[in-house]
Amino acid sequence: MLLLLLLLLLLLLLLLLLLLLLLLLLLLLLLLLLLLLLLQLLLLLLYYYYYYYYYYFYYYYYYYYYTTTTTTTTTTTTTTTTTTTTTTSTTTTTTTTTTSTTTTTTTTTTTNF
Known part of the structure; x- marks a missing residue:
């Protein structure tokens, strides 16, 4: 009888x-699931980080790279010379010279896409 009780107690203990052990296994599975969810969250954050910064820098890099500013300076010089000689018995009058200069500065922004 005592032996039967001991066997029953041993069986209960087992x-x-x-x-x-099953509870521990379940806990480990839950921990694994939590780690997988954290990994998924990390990958999602990395994806958004990559998407945002890649396209942000891509846009500004190509915008500034392909946008050029050209400055053109045009100088036009016009010289007009008028010579008039008038001679009288006591005086001689000569030469009238007119010079005009025009400077034009043009700034052009060209985008090459």
Whole structure:
């Protein structure tokens, strides 16, 4: 009878140990699931980080790279010379010279896409 009680107690102890092992296994599975969710969140954040910064810098790099500013300076010089000679018995009058200069500055922004 005592032997039967000891066997029953041992069986109960083994069942408790098995239950504890199953509980531990369940806990490990939950931990693994949590780690997978965290990994998924990290990958999602990396994806958005890459998407935002890649397209942000791509846009500004190509915008500034392909946008050039050209400054053109045009100088036009016009010289007009008028010579008039008038001679009288006591005086001689000569030469009238007119010079005009025009400077034009043009700034052009060209985008080459």
